[in-house]
Amino acid sequence: MSLPYLLRRLGLAVAVLWAAWTVSFVVLYLLPGDPVATMAAAGDGEQPSPAELDALRARYGLDQPLIVQYGTKLWAALQGDLGISFATGEPVRSAIGAALPPTLQIAGAGLLVAVTGGTAVALAATGSRHAWLRQALGAVPSLAVSLPVFWVGLMLVQLFSFRLGWLPAVGARGPGSLVLPAIALGLPTGALIAQVLAASLTRSLQSPFVTTARAKGVGEAAVLLRHALGTATLPALTVLGTVVGNLVAGSVVVETVFTRPGLGRLTVASVGVQDIPVVQGVVLFAALAFVVVNLLVDLAYPLLDPRITVSGGAR
Amino acid sequence: MTTLHPPPELRDRTPPDPAGTGSAGREGPRRAGRSGGGARLGRFLRRRPGLVAAVVVVVLVLTAAFVPALLAPGDPAVGDTAQRMLPPGPGHWFGTDHLGRDVWTRVVHGAALSLQATVLAVAVALVVGGLVGLAAGYAGGRLDELLMRGVDVLLAIPAILLSLALITALGFGTVKVAIAVGIAGVASFARVTRAETLRVRRSLYVEAARAVGTRRLTTLWRHVLPNAAGPVTALAVLEFGLAILAVSALSFLGYGAPPPASEWGSLVADGRNYLAVAWWICAMPGLVIAATVLSVNRISRALDGEWGRSV
Numbered sequence: 001m002s003l004p005y006l007l008r009r010l011g012l013a014v015a016v017l018w019a020a021w022t023v024s025f026v027v028l029y030l031l032p033g034d035p036v037a038t039m040a041a042a043g044d045g046e047q048p049s050p051a052e053l054d055a056l057r058a059r060y061g062l063d064q065p066l067i068v069q070y071g072t073k074l075w076a077a078l079q080g081d082l083g084i085s086f087a088t089g090e091p092v093r094s095a096i097g098a099a100l101p102p103t104l105q106i107a108g109a110g111l112l113v114a115v116t117g118g119t120a121v122a123l124a125a126t127g128s129r130h131a132w133l134r135q136a137l138g139a140v141p142s143l144a145v146s147l148p149v150f151w152v153g154l155m156l157v158q159l160f161s162f163r164l165g166w167l168p169a170v171g172a173r174g175p176g177s178l179v180l181p182a183i184a185l186g187l188p189t190g191a192l193i194a195q196v197l198a199a200s201l202t203r204s205l206q207s208p209f210v211t212t213a214r215a216k217g218v219g220e221a222a223v224l225l226r227h228a229l230g231t232a233t234l235p236a237l238t239v240l241g242t243v244v245g246n247l248v249a250g251s252v253v254v255e256t257v258f259t260r261p262g263l264g265r266l267t268v269a270s271v272g273v274q275d276i277p278v279v280q281g282v283v284l285f286a287a288l289a290f291v292v293v294n295l296l297v298d299l300a301y302p303l304l305d306p307r308i309t310v311s312g313g314a315r
Numbered sequence: 316m317t318t319l320h321p322p323p324e325l326r327d328r329t330p331p332d333p334a335g336t337g338s339a340g341r342e343g344p345r346r347a348g349r350s351g352g353g354a355r356l357g358r359f360l361r362r363r364p365g366l367v368a369a370v371v372v373v374v375l376v377l378t379a380a381f382v383p384a385l386l387a388p389g390d391p392a393v394g395d396t397a398q399r400m401l402p403p404g405p406g407h408w409f410g411t412d413h414l415g416r417d418v419w420t421r422v423v424h425g426a427a428l429s430l431q432a433t434v435l436a437v438a439v440a441l442v443v444g445g446l447v448g449l450a451a452g453y454a455g456g457r458l459d460e461l462l463m464r465g466v467d468v469l470l471a472i473p474a475i476l477l478s479l480a481l482i483t484a485l486g487f488g489t490v491k492v493a494i495a496v497g498i499a500g501v502a503s504f505a506r507v508t509r510a511e512t513l514r515v516r517r518s519l520y521v522e523a524a525r526a527v528g529t530r531r532l533t534t535l536w537r538h539v540l541p542n543a544a545g546p547v548t549a550l551a552v553l554e555f556g557l558a559i560l561a562v563s564a565l566s567f568l569g570y571g572a573p574p575p576a577s578e579w580g581s582l583v584a585d586g587r588n589y590l591a592v593a594w595w596i597c598a599m600p601g602l603v604i605a606a607t608v609l610s611v612n613r614i615s616r617a618l619d620g621e622w623g624r625s626v
Contacts, residue, residue, distance in 0.1 A: 019468040020468055023469065023477075024472070024480055028483060028484050029484075142609075145612075147605050148563055148605065148608075150584075150601075151583055151597070151598075151605070154597050155594075155597075155598060157590060162590065162591040162594075246473060248476075249473030249476050252475055252568070256568060268568055270483070271483045274483055274484075276483060283476050283480055286473050286476050287472050290473075291471060
């Protein structure tokens with residue numbers, strides 16, 4: 001892997017982040033709506049005087065022309081300063097930092113559920129000897145993506161917490177509280193993984209090296225697990241960025257359903273009070289996760305698949 | 316070259332071959348006459364009971380949205396407190412809620428708002444995304460590059476977060492939620508429309524139109540647009556299912572219509588506090604959402620060339 005290639009990919013990643021920041025700026029600051037009035041009204045119910053509103057606007061830099069705001073905010077963001085929350089006055093970066101650990105926990109657990117579940121379904125759906133089982137399992141992913149995540153979460157709570165009493169319904173204490181949110185969060189993601197993996201498994205089962213392995217007398221299970229799965233995993237890796245983005249975004253609904261603290265709850269609360277800097281920070285974080293994972297996948301790809309060579313100069 | 320961000324599987328939801336619905340296959344089958352077509356339709360549907368069920372569900376949902384009284388004559392806002400939290404049974408086959416209101420009636424009357432939001436969302440995504448894709452694919456060059464980079468960026472932000480950012484700026488309400496969901500869906504429409512436009516633009520009849528001196532906009536409107544429409548329609552139906560889910564999730568979070576009005580998502584949210592004692596208040600509206608999305612997805616798959624492949 002050449003250095004110019006590395007630099008070009010890094011530059012591209014930074015450009016996407018900058019553009020995502022710009023999109024969120026355009027959406028949040030250019031569209032009509034007066035966050036300062038909302039903020040003041042949310043306080044004590046007293047109508048603030050126009051002078052007080054102006055003072056507030058000046059405090060958050062909202063009195064300046066938009067292009068100036070864009071410049072100063074972008075410059076600050078480049079130095080890692082995402083502004084301060086309208087609602088709490090806390091720096092956005094520390095608010096996100098504080099909300100991150102519980103979200104990373106359910107996202108990690110959700111990823112585990114999605115990868116193991118998705119892989120198992122894909123393997124069974126392509127490798128089973130019974131046609132009816134293949135067909136039934138092939139339909140599972142499209143069923144799973146049709147279910148509303150919030151509803152799945154509530155039904156899991158009803159069944160496993162209220163009816164059977166196995167797991168806690170709400171909160172974030174102990175590993176047991178992680179199980180149900182992880183399933184709800186991992187379900188649509190696992191369906192995506194299952195779909196992509198099943199498609200690439202089918203392709204790799206038709207490739208010459210599988211025929212060779214079969215001709216040598218390797219058993220079907222070994223062909224599937226040892227020969228086909230390895231090459232089939234690589235194309236599936238490319239959805240990892242989307243998967244991680246979905247897990248972060250899915251926390252919005254899942255944390256609300258299970259009343260857990262985290263990034264999702266922070267987002268929901270911030271949307272409710274028009275806390276623009278926090279919402280922008282969350283959007284930027286999700287884009288960062290997406291970009292970083294994609295960068296890593298792109299860089300790891302040629303190392304994992306010897307057939308791919310990276311051409312540094314071309315395009 | 317390694318792939319950049321989203322994988323091909325996600326980028327191009329274009330069906331592999333739209334020939335079955337395109338203009339090319341028009342002469343042959345039509346000759347066979349009407350009765351032949353009817354028999355084929357019957358055979359097609361008889362082999363696909365799932366598709367028939369899907370069509371029935373969608374017809375029921377449309378009925379609920381336009382003439383709710385036909386399916387549920389009662390008043391969704393009036394409850395009989397003597398009949399609080401009755402489980403599903405003969406009288407109330409979706410049960411009753413904590414105020415004795417019939418859950419079925421509430422679901423049926425909630426269909427209109429939920430469906431309006433969904434239709435508006437898909438329309439926004441289709442029109443804006445379609446125009447962007449058409450412009451990019453037809454103009455090519457710099458404009459294409461610029462527009463598609465913009466689309467790439469939109470894809471880097473998870474849809475629900477983009478919607479939430481838009482709601483932060485626009486405020487709450489059914490229409491605003493719909494617009495927010497629609498804008499979040501622009502990127503995929505832009506991609507597919509662009510891909511189709513590129514395909515059609517290179518075709519012989521477009522070249523012929525240009526050769527006889529048709530103006531650019533006329534060519535675009537009369538020749539490129541109608542021929543690029545097939546896969547975009549299939550995507551629109553698919554997007555419909557996604558939009559129902561997105562709209563109901565945002566409504567569940569409380570960003571939709573304010574309380575007296577009810578949408579499917581907010582109905583599920585209403586039942587949350589009674590989950591331990593009356594599961595049906597939550598379960599039934601959610602089940603209806605799931606059934607609708609499943610049916611729409613099934614129909615999308617049927618539109619996506621299944622008819623053309625079955626002979």
